[in-house]
Amino acid sequence: MMLRAHRLAQGYSGVSKEAVEALVNFLNSGIVPRVRQYGSIGVNGDLIALVMIVAGIFAADIDVVYNGETMKVALATELAEVRPSKPRLREGLAMMSYVIL
Structure with a gap:
């Protein structure tokens, strides 16, 4: 998440400042999406x-980990x-998108 925020903050992607700030706020708050270990697709297997x-x-309606507990993202963002x-x-x-500049 940190690397994605860093890459997007460089300004080449067209992503809004608010979206990058939301990503950083999630990191700073300790909200971490649960990412599947298997089943990835794409050339790099990272999609x-x-x-x-x-x-x-x-x-979106996904599970995240917040304060060591798994919960829906809506509840985590509220807490x-x-x-x-x-x-x-x-x-x-x-x-x-994965872009190398």
Whole structure:
């Protein structure tokens, strides 16, 4: 999550500042999406993991770990007082894309 925030913060992806801030806020609050160990797709095998991270900050109905407990992202964001981001046009795709610059 930190590496994804770092890459997006460089400004080449077209992702909004709010989306990057939401990712950083999740990190700082200790909200970590549960990412599947198996079943990933893509050339690098990282698409499922990136989808789970992005889905979490956009408040999709996924499981996250917060304070050592597994719960739905909606409950975790409420407890941590963190606002999820609202995706803008093509933002979800840009946040999942793996780009080497």
